[in-house]
Amino acid sequence: MTKDSKHTALLWIVATGFFMQALDTTIVNTALPSIAHSLGVPALALQPIVVAYTLTMALLTPASGWLADRFGTRRVYFVAILLFVIGSLCCSSAHTLGQLILARVLQGIGGSMLLPIGRLAVLRTITGEQYVSALALISVAGQVGPILGPTLGGWFVEAFSWHWIFLINVPIGAVGVIAVNRYLPDGVSRDAPPFDVIGCALLSLCMVACSLAIDVPMQTHRVEWSVGLFVLGLAAAFVYIPYARRAKNPLFRLGLFREPNFSVGLIGNLVCRIGSSAVPFLVPLLLQLQLGYTPLHSGLMMLPSALAGTVAKRWIAPLIRRYGYEAFLLVNTLIVGSSIVAFALFSRGTPIAIEIAVLAIFGAANSMQFAAMNSVTLKGLTIADAGSGNSLFSMVQMLAIGLGVSIGGGLVNLFTDQWNSAALGFRLSFACVGAITLVSALVFRRLDNETGRPVPIAARAAQR
Structure with a gap:
C-alpha cells in the first residue's frame, strides 16, 4: 500500500470515529419521549443519560493524549471504539433508567478518546499543506453527524424502535476496529511525562x-x-x-490564564454554551410533548438549524475581519439569545414557516458563535500551550453541554410544578436559558481587540 493510500485510510478511520461521536450527541434527543415511554419514566427524567455521556467525556478528555503516548495510538483508539460499541450495545439492551445511565457512561469513556486521539494520529502522520486538508475532511464528518442525527433518530423510532439509535454504532464500530489494526500507526512515545x-x-x-x-x-x-x-x-x-x-x-499550567482572551473566552464559552446547549434537548421535547409532532417530524424540524449552521460557517472569517471579535460576538450573542427566547412563542397555532425560520436563524448564529468563540479563545496560545489549552477548552465545552441540559430540564420541571402547566414551563424555561446566553455578551465585552497575532496550527486543530 502506498503512503498516500495509508494516509487516506487513516483519515477515513478518524473521520468515522468523529462521525460516531458527533452523531451520538444528537441522535438521542429526538428519541427521548419514546425511550421514556418504554422505560416508564417522564421524558424530562432522561436528562441524566445526556449529562452522563457528556460529563464522562469531559472528565476523560485530558487523559486521552497521555494514554496515546503511554500505550500507543493504535491500541488506545482500538479500545476506544470497542468501548463505544460495547456501551452502545448495553444502551440498546437497557431495561431501566439506571442501566441506561451506566451504559451511557461506558459509551462516554470510549467517545472521550475518539476525537482527541484521532486528531493526534493525524497530526503525527500528516504534515505540511496536507494537514489542513486532512482537518477539513475530519470536520465534515463532525458536521454530517448533527445534520443526520435528529432525523435518523426520529426515523428509527417510528420505523423500528429507539434501540436502533444505539445499534447503528455496532456495524460502523466493527469496521472501525478492523481498520484500526491495519492502518493506524502505533504512536508509542518513550518520553511521555507522568500523568497528573x-x-x-x-x-x-x-x-x-x-x-x-x-x-x-x-x-x-x-x-x-x-x-x-x-x-x-x-x-x-x-x-x-x-x-x-x-x-x-x-494537568493545566496556570500560565494559560495569563493570555487574557483565553480566560475571557473560556468563561464566555461556558456561559453561552449553557444556554445554547439546552436547545437540542428541549426543542424535540417541546415539539413532541406540547405540539404533537411525531418523532420523525420533530427530527426533520431540526434539519434547518443544522443546515443553516453548515452554510453560515463560511461567513465567519469575513465578518470577523470587518468588525473584529468583540463587535461580532456582541451582536451575534444577542441574535443567539433572542432566537432561544423566541422558542418560547412556539404553540400549536404557530405557522410552520415561522418555526423553521427561527430554527434556521438559531442554527446559523449558533454555528458562527461556536467557531468565533473557539478561535478567539485559542488564537493567542503559544505552540507549547496549545495542546493543554485545547484539552481544557474541550472539557469546558462538554461540561457546558451537561450543565445546559441539567439547567434546561430542571427549569421545565420547576416551572411546570409551580404553575401546573407544562406549556408555560417550556416557555419560561426557554426565556431563562436564552437570558443566560445573553449574559455572555457582557463577558465578551472584555475581549482584547488585538487580533493580529497568527493562530497556532495546533490551536486551529481543536476548533470545530
Missing part, C-alpha cells in the same frame, strides 16, 4: 460536584445538598491553584 492524577482528580471532582449541584439526585434536603455540592466543587477548583503552582507537570 491528583490534578485530574481535583478538576473532575469540581465538574461532577457542580453538575450534581444543579440536578441533585437526592429527594430530601435538596437545597442543602445542592449548596454543599456547589461549595465542594468550588473548593476543589481553589485547591487546584496552589497545587498547580507546586506540581512539576500539572
Whole structure:
C-alpha cells in the first residue's frame, strides 16, 4: 500500500470515529419521549443519560493524549471504539433508567478518546499543506453527524424502535476496529511525562460536584445538598491553584490564564454554551410533548438549524475581519439569545414557516458563535500551550453541554410544578436559558481587540 493510500485510510478511520461521536450527541434527543415511554419514566427524567455521556467525556478528555503516548495510538483508539460499541450495545439492551445511565457512561469513556486521539494520529502522520486538508475532511464528518442525527433518530423510532439509535454504532464500530489494526500507526512515545492524577482528580471532582449541584439526585434536603455540592466543587477548583503552582507537570499550567482572551473566552464559552446547549434537548421535547409532532417530524424540524449552521460557517472569517471579535460576538450573542427566547412563542397555532425560520436563524448564529468563540479563545496560545489549552477548552465545552441540559430540564420541571402547566414551563424555561446566553455578551465585552497575532496550527486543530 502506498503512503498516500495509508494516509487516506487513516483519515477515513478518524473521520468515522468523529462521525460516531458527533452523531451520538444528537441522535438521542429526538428519541427521548419514546425511550421514556418504554422505560416508564417522564421524558424530562432522561436528562441524566445526556449529562452522563457528556460529563464522562469531559472528565476523560485530558487523559486521552497521555494514554496515546503511554500505550500507543493504535491500541488506545482500538479500545476506544470497542468501548463505544460495547456501551452502545448495553444502551440498546437497557431495561431501566439506571442501566441506561451506566451504559451511557461506558459509551462516554470510549467517545472521550475518539476525537482527541484521532486528531493526534493525524497530526503525527500528516504534515505540511496536507494537514489542513486532512482537518477539513475530519470536520465534515463532525458536521454530517448533527445534520443526520435528529432525523435518523426520529426515523428509527417510528420505523423500528429507539434501540436502533444505539445499534447503528455496532456495524460502523466493527469496521472501525478492523481498520484500526491495519492502518493506524502505533504512536508509542518513550518520553511521555507522568500523568497528573491528583490534578485530574481535583478538576473532575469540581465538574461532577457542580453538575450534581444543579440536578441533585437526592429527594430530601435538596437545597442543602445542592449548596454543599456547589461549595465542594468550588473548593476543589481553589485547591487546584496552589497545587498547580507546586506540581512539576500539572494537568493545566496556570500560565494559560495569563493570555487574557483565553480566560475571557473560556468563561464566555461556558456561559453561552449553557444556554445554547439546552436547545437540542428541549426543542424535540417541546415539539413532541406540547405540539404533537411525531418523532420523525420533530427530527426533520431540526434539519434547518443544522443546515443553516453548515452554510453560515463560511461567513465567519469575513465578518470577523470587518468588525473584529468583540463587535461580532456582541451582536451575534444577542441574535443567539433572542432566537432561544423566541422558542418560547412556539404553540400549536404557530405557522410552520415561522418555526423553521427561527430554527434556521438559531442554527446559523449558533454555528458562527461556536467557531468565533473557539478561535478567539485559542488564537493567542503559544505552540507549547496549545495542546493543554485545547484539552481544557474541550472539557469546558462538554461540561457546558451537561450543565445546559441539567439547567434546561430542571427549569421545565420547576416551572411546570409551580404553575401546573407544562406549556408555560417550556416557555419560561426557554426565556431563562436564552437570558443566560445573553449574559455572555457582557463577558465578551472584555475581549482584547488585538487580533493580529497568527493562530497556532495546533490551536486551529481543536476548533470545530
